[in-house]
Amino acid sequence: MRAKVHEPIDFGHALRDALVTGVLTLLVLGPVTNLVLDGYAITAELLRGPLIVNGIGLALVVALGRFVVAVGVQTPAGRDLLTRFGQKGAHGVTVETAADNDWHRVLRPLVIGGALSLLLLVLSRFGLMDVQRAAALVLIVLFVVLGQGLGSLRRRGQSSPWRILVPLLFVAGLVLPLLFNAWGLFPKTWIGNLILALIYVLLGLGLNIVVGLAGLLDLGFVAFYAVGAYFLALGAQYFGIGFWTALLCAPILAACCGAVLGFPVLRMHGDYLAIVTLGFGEIIRLILNNWLEVTGGPNGAPAPGPSLFGLEFGRVARGEGNTPFHEFFGLEYSADYKFLFIYLVLFVVVAAMIRFITRLRAMPMGRAWEALREDEIACRSLGINHVVVKLTAFMMGAMTGGIAGVFFATYQGFVNPTSFNFFESVLILAIVVLGGMGSTLGVIIAALVLTLLPEVLRDFADYRVLLFGALMVLMMIWRPRGLIRPKRPAFAPKGA
């Protein structure tokens, strides 16, 4: 047994540390925050609020925090804490075990999700919560559980509960919005919010292939999103194409753009890709903004709505001989139908995409992506063509972005360049980083949270970007692999 030695706490050292940190913080933040430029003059706002923009206040807080930490780590409890949290998580890839597909494991999210939905409904029943918000949350929970189901692979010859549950959840996801809407629980605003959230899920999934799986930093992902959106808008304007044609062609076009952009750059050191894509995103935006004759410039261009077997969703039919949807079915006109329809199509597409990506990850191509991310030199020495593999990931991501763009354009009914600025790229990157790079479920949750939270917390809209920036840095220091640790689908050889 080793005797525990209690060294005396060195307060002087802690005080000096705190002082130095405080002074440095003051020097860095003070001039920018407490001296506000006003033309050629300056106003000194020494007692400025809120605290986040008061350098003097922040310096005091930081100094105090530093002092507490410096003293805290010298106490035995603090030292314990330090050793416990000082250990970094293991790097590399975690492989799924058979137990991950157990009934017990699978039912856990389902039970939690179900209980949460029930709780929400009960809360709204007693008037503790907005009924419409509760209904939307039920749909979100359902989607997350479905995403979990679609994102897990069954081993050969093994029965998994997801086999029954996924179709059930899928049908529920299609029927419930219709029912909710009929009951008046799912109004247009919430349909719109959920459509946007699902579009970001799609974008997150696309970027996750590029950043999370293949390990290529793409800072201009929004360019492919713009390609999809403008393909629908301009295609309808000049060539008369509709929503469905665009949905099929836009991904191909976006993937081609990805190939053209990616091919020259992917041959080189990976970091160049980041800055080239960053520039490419800006270029696309600049061209959309400046090429007035074709794109309509900053005023944007209109985009057509979807149609169901030729039935349009407008109040009156645009095309000759067309019947609007509501007249055909003898319903009263409501703008909700169009959005509900977009939501349902989007729901199906996102679900298919999750399944597609999950399958892809188990295929040689997907395995090559992740292998390349972990060690490029080893992969090349094993005969993997790194340019082709990276290019497939890049194109696959671009394709997903293109699909999302088509949905965005048809939902908005209108596109303009401001929707595709650098901040959008950053938002999508934040979704991938926070969700855990490579984890499908994490990306779904992060996309839903990051897009729906601002709807709830309007007061903090100014600080949103600030928060994203801080979160990115903190996540990289604390958990570079994201909150949810991605798991590699297991591979079992035949007869094993």
Place this chain on the structure above:
Amino acid sequence: MDWHILGQQIINGLTLGSIYGLIAIGYTMVYGIIGMINFAHGDVYMVSAYLMAITLAVIHFFGIDSVFFALLLTLAVTMALTGLYGWSIERVAYRPLRGSTRLAPLISAIGISLLLQNYVQISQGARVQGIPTLIEGTIRFGSGEDFVQIKYVQVLILVASLACMAGLSWLIGGTNLGRQCRAVQQDRKMAAILGVNTDRIISLVFVIGAVMAAVAGVLVTLNYGSFDFYVGFVTGIKAFTAAVLGGIGSLPGAMLGGLILGLLESLFSGFVNTDYKDVFSFAVLVGVLIFKPSGLLGRPEVEKV
């Protein structure tokens, strides 16, 4: 062809180019020493423009009227504070990530870039800021309608950036500190074994980059007089282009790349189209990456296991 327009664009291009060169130094040195693109560097430049205006306003408030003295003081204070920014960013956002995944520092840098932009926007407002013209006067060549002029500020920019470049070359090439820098750049592990404090050298490189960006920020603000919280973004991309063009990792390359890019951009906007000058600069970047990824003065990259 109008020769006076060509001459004017060359003068403007050289001025612009030396600014790009100064900012490119930050990219190229950081890349050379830790192999990472410091995305936040453009925003450090942006912050330096704000710090410059704030310092100038404070000096003005204390009633110092001598332009020479005010400028000297502003330059010194801005360089010191921006250098501190460089140091703190490295300390907070990059040092904890040594030995982490390859993407981690890049994403962290994006985070810092967002933080700086948004923080300045929140604390100083989103509007365009400005300072009055402090240095007036021009030198004119030619007469009548056809003349070429160079502003005194432009002369100052050229002289100051040349002086910075010379100073930096001496620091890297002729001092003990510079020798340590070069050692760390060549082989960080070996340098550490031989007793070089690598952490301190890496910090120093960040500080040098930030100080050069501060010089650029002061000079640009003197010349154009206006700036906002978003200027760092496009300027950053262009300075990076300059660094790649000159050969990333090479110090004279950064300056050369900056001058060439400035000239090209200036000629393009003078003779072809102003709206697409950013598109053109970017096309230059892609072109260089495709045809000569090692740049003009850089050494081809060798990947080591």
